[in-house]
Amino acid sequence: MRNYKIDILRGISILLVLIHHFNIPYKLHDSFLGVQIFGESLSTLIARNGNYGVTMFFVISGFLITQHTLQRHSSLAEIDLKNFYIRRIARIMPCLVLLVAMVTLLGSFGLKPFINQAPNDIEVSYALTVFSAFTFWMNMLIIENGWVNYALGVLWSLSVEEVFYLAFPLLCLLLGRSQKGFILLLFAVIAYAPYFRSLHFAEESGAYLYHYFSSFDGIAIGCLTALFVQNFKGILPNKNFIIVIVSVLMIALYLYAPIKVVSTWSISIFALLSAILIACFAQTPQAQVHSILSKSMVWIGQRSYEMYLFHLIILGLFKVIYFPKETLPVEKLMLLPVYFILVFILSWAIEKYYSTPLNIKIRQRFIRSHR
Template sequence: MHTLNSGIPTAITGQRNRRIDLMRGIAVLLVLFHHFCIAYPLGHSWLATLLTPEGVRAVARNGNYGVTIFFVISGFLITRNALARWGDLSNLNVRVFYAYRFARIIPCLLLLLVLVNGLALTGISIFTTHVTGLSPLVAMIRANIAALTFSMNVFIAHYGWVNYALGVLWSLSVEEVFYLTFPMVGLLLRRQSLILMFWSLIVLIGPFYRMAHQDDESGFLFAYFASFDGIAIGCMAAVLASRLSVNSSILRYLQPVTIVGMVSLYLYRSIGGTNIWGVTAMALGAAILLVGSVHHANGPVISRFRLLRGVEWTGRLSYELYLFHLIILGLLRTVLPASTIAATGAERLGLLGVFLAGSFLIASLIGRYFAEPLNRKLRKALAKPCPRTLPKRAAL
């Protein structure tokens, strides 16, 4: 991939990897189902007659593993795109890298804060930041500062889940702090072997950090070093996929085994009992699937099924869905508290359909009319070459 003289990369093909979209779609649906079942448990619903109450709980309880898969996909795509644009991480253009991150992340983040703050100011309690000893306004300001400084996970560790709709920003905080260092790692270490060694160290720290914080959920699930290993595994997978020639027949047999292993781990026990090595194992499984996706980006197996195409579409909206779905769920909880909805029958399943439809609608509208247009405009404005100082004309 050639770059312009300014160091700004030429355009990369806009073709999407449909298998990665499928993975993202599954991951975000697991998160959405997890959050819905916290608000409206489905253990006694009609769905429980098909899966059993234990089966419903097994699917619902481990939404955080969906976030682990997100982390791996994020690290994989960020690294793969950087390699495609600049050829080597040591050639990465820092200004352009940060400009692209800003363009993709900040508009939706600011919109989320505007919506949540606005709903809180109208008096809807679930969107208010509740911190003991602080006025609602001061608490809201502190929550906004935490969101904008990518320290929401630290804020949650200190104050608890004090703002319902902004709680999802813990994972964005983890990602963006990791990516603040991403260009520096490439530019300072330069050699690919040293970069991989650094990320390997991050991966090694993860399970031991989680092991040391088993008595603290915010420590073993939401802390930076409890989650960085998933992103680092994704980064390493992208480098290896770009350098190694993997036998497609090996991947064909390895991927089903990997999927079975990931599903088994997901359903086996709560993440609270498996996170020490389970997060690493889930991340490694996702990395294997991502490496395989490079060789089968648009295979006919996916395009054949309408349901899977729908999950792919969900994956394309995963960022918007993840950020804004708790607004829909919060409004539902305000209008229809769980105590007013029968635990049995079809009522809660119907509400699940309303929640998913509302989340898909708001995500698609924001993506189409706000996030994507702003992303394109900001990328063009922020990543354009700095004007060069022209030499003064010699005096006559």
């Protein structure tokens, strides 16, 4: 049963990423959104920490993958290796192939956002960039060489998730029989991540954000949350009060300081707070949404993967037409809603006519059981 509240959380996550990436080239501090609050412009407070949206995505991924595995099988150790990988391939690969094809096509016209650059004065071939995309180490390529391809850079987080997807069923087979070993491993990953981020604190390479070990704690916390929800059958007391308090704490942490300054501990805390929300939402998975705002957020959340992968296509085309340094404040404000609308339309079309039909066909063709 689909949990629409988690879809809303997905919707919030992708909106944070979208506004963050828009504000990088088209800084809004010189518009009316630049009004000063607590010594910072409102636009900066809203947009600077969009990476927390990716943190939420990691927690949600860990939770849903673990929860679905537990629902399909009597234990983690009973996971069907082949079917698991086919489901992940069916969901991930069609959009990944389409993104690379679109970037390759646009790059063939010499459009700068879609061809490789050398931000650290290191030339990286486009073939190697595409190879890293399909072998899930785009994050390491970025850490070593900088943001070599603007439109493909978003694949850093997909690299993190894909390595998790590759390892997860193997770990389930090895450690899932009693769950104790699996849980101990998750705690070890969670404990190591802040230490790893401290080793790379504020580095220009971005290793404190993009490396596998910088991000795995969010996924591990999501996995633990699913195990908690399965084993804790009672309803959490004062659930609505907990949701309000946790939401306020997440907003406060989001606004508190640039993620670069506090990443050592803040990413883990933000992931933990996200997990508490998810645990509360999991208590009533059958809950429906009624308001227009909630329905809109569910719609956005259900297409968040497509939005995440393809929004830099729209933004890259904007950068070709509206050179950021020459774009007036009023033009930025006009571009912002157009950007969101075009991302929504493109993602809707890809989801409806491409990714979902292919996802269904691949599963029907290759999965033995539809439990």
